[in-house]
Amino acid sequence: MKRLLVLGGGTAGTMVVNKLRPRLPRDDWKITIVDTDNVHYYQPGFLFIPFGIYRPDEVVRPRKRFLPSGVDLLLGAVDRVLPDENRVLLADGKDLPYDYLVIASGTAPHPEETPGMQDEEWRQSVHEFYTLEGATALAEKLQSWEGGRLVVHIVEMPIKCPVAPLEFTFLADAFFTEQGMRDRVEITYVTPLDGAFTKPVASKYLGNMLADRKIVLESDFMIESVDPERRVLVSYDEREIPFDLLVTVPLNKGADFIGRSGLGDELNYVPVDKETLLSKRYDNIFAVGDAADIPTSKAGSVAHFEMDLFPDNFLRHIHGLQMTQKFDGHANCFIETGHGKGLLIDFNYEVEPLPGKFPLPGIGPFSLLKETEMNHWGKVLFRWMYWNVLLPGKELPLPALLSMAGKDTEDLP
Amino acid sequence: MPVTTINGRGIHVDDEGFLTVYDEWDEDLGKALAAQIGIDMTDAHWKVIRFLREDFATQFETATTRRVETVGGVPTKEQFKLFPKKPQKKMAYIAGLPKPRGCV
Incomplete structure (x- = not known):
């Protein structure tokens, strides 16, 4: 056996x-x-x-x-x-x-790896949403928060679901707008990357979306520590970012x-x-x-x-045979952008996220790198698909490898 | 692929000036590249650059600041002192290695 x-x-x-x-x-x-x-x-x-x-x-x-x-x-x-x-x-x-x-x-978040992060302000003014416990604590916090400086922050790449902190930021903007308190919240997005996202075309689109929502982007920020007493993030190059509410993505490790x-x-x-x-x-x-x-x-x-x-x-x-299937790093992710809309990106090891239609070229129904209601519904329906189709290992009608059909390449250098 | 001339030698680089051919680099060239971005090389700088070169030879990837700290033994704080503001990019540039890859 x-x-x-x-x-x-x-x-x-x-x-x-x-x-x-x-x-x-x-x-x-x-x-x-x-x-x-x-x-x-x-x-x-x-x-x-x-x-x-x-x-x-x-x-x-x-x-x-x-x-x-x-x-x-x-x-x-x-x-x-x-x-x-x-x-x-x-x-x-x-x-x-x-x-x-x-x-x-x-992979899992490790807040203890950043000095000061898990000290007395943990789950008080310092939060995360990558665990059920953390997401639930943050829900409670947001119910009673009266506004101030919200800082959404990534410690270091790679992280699980690299679009999630951007989605959180867009959803927070929408949430505070709907609560009628957006003018009392200053939102800053802090990242170790040199832009909103890793790859140039998507980074430009997503960066513009942050700017449109009056969200400040603080890039190239390599965190050294959290100072819980003064409520500031401190970087290795000695920049400081003050916060009233920090939502961080801690260091991820296997x-x-x-x-x-x-x-x-x-x-x-x-x-x-x-x-x-x-x-x-x-x-x-x-x-x-x-x-x-x-x-x-x-x-x-x-x-x-x-x-x-x-x-x-x-x-x-x-059976001692050569492996013939070659994975290309293919991924696609719905990105919630708030107010019932979403974005979709499709990419692999070689091809960065580009605009276009997915999965059917020219038809969709999903639009790549563009905010649509259909993309939002894709994300909503995905939860049902996850439990009922994906986990049991049933086939989804999507190609395993990335296809360039339907992608718009004019923004590439 | 652009070719630039440094120290009288033709060198292959990418659009941002990072070397693209591992074997075109030597320590004289590293010194010249460092001077271009305002860094005067000391023994402490060379310790990092030599680690990056050796690590790349086995990993085929430019070490991250975390890897330079945990495997190379140079704390991140010191990397920032030696290569101010953007150590990861500057270290790769001087070592003649590809710009560190940002994972998607």
Whole structure:
């Protein structure tokens, strides 16, 4: 009996077992998935909780519900992987041997990595929305906040869902406008990047959208510390940004056990081949989703497109054949922009987000890099798709690899 | 791909002046590139630049400030002192490496 062990039952890990279980004979393969708890979060929904658009119970389901029969869910924390012995040790002492290991343990915020961030102002005037607890605390804060300086801030790239802080900023602008208090709120967007976003064309569009909303962009800001007493952000080049309410995206890191196992880079992401997701060092270890070090967004969308190609590659690899499917870093993301509208971006390792129509060239129904109501409805409907189509590993009518058809390239240099 | 002349040598660079051919670089050129952006190279500067060169040879990617701190052993604060304002870009420029990639 061969053993496939999957570490992490989030978006990527759940899709891995749903895609592979039907293709690995039950008499030959035992599949086990390990996670610390039985709670699956719809993480894209966290963004909406601070504004009262979603309730916490709308983004939580039991993990087990999305796992197929023939897959064992084992609850426990991973102590370490022993890659030379093909074993995983859990904190409770369990010892799990494997033939193949898939690491799908994601990325998580680490506020303790920035001096002062988690001190006395944490969850008082210093907030985050990347955990259910944080998003819920911020919802409470916004209900009674009377205005002042709102600072939305990113510590360092890469982060999970790199568009989320921009979306939060647009939604905050809309929220305060609807509350009739926009004139009492000063909004500043603080980023370590040299513009609103990473890539030039999208950065220009999104930068203009910030300016139109009278949101100040503070770029190239590498944070050194938060001073909770004076309520200021301090950068390494000694700039200071005062705040009354800070909404930060803390440093993101992969799981600690990856570091302890010697499998990670300086941020605990697993170095893999960016086309096949196979570990650069171990021939029987893959890393999928946010846990891998591939140069594209950390996002469920990437995990989804990976999973259109990964199962074929995995099956070829275990039979000693060359992997023929090559992942191109494809992702697409809806960006909420407030007042019932949204934007959509579609990109990969090589092609930056461009304007146009998606998925059908010239028709859409979605518009790329343009605010439309249809894009907003795409995002709203996506929650249903996530639970009912994506996680169970059913096919979405979208191509796995990026297509240039329908994209407008005139803004490219 | 533009070619520029530094120290009497033809060098391949991108639109922003970052070298595009790893092997066209040597420490004399690094010194000249540093002078162009107003940096006088000391031993402390060279420690960082040499780390970046060696790291790139195995990783094929320009090290981030975090990597220079955790793997190269030079604290971020010191990187800002040595290469003021935009250390990541300046270090890559002097080391003759591609501009650090901003992940999408």
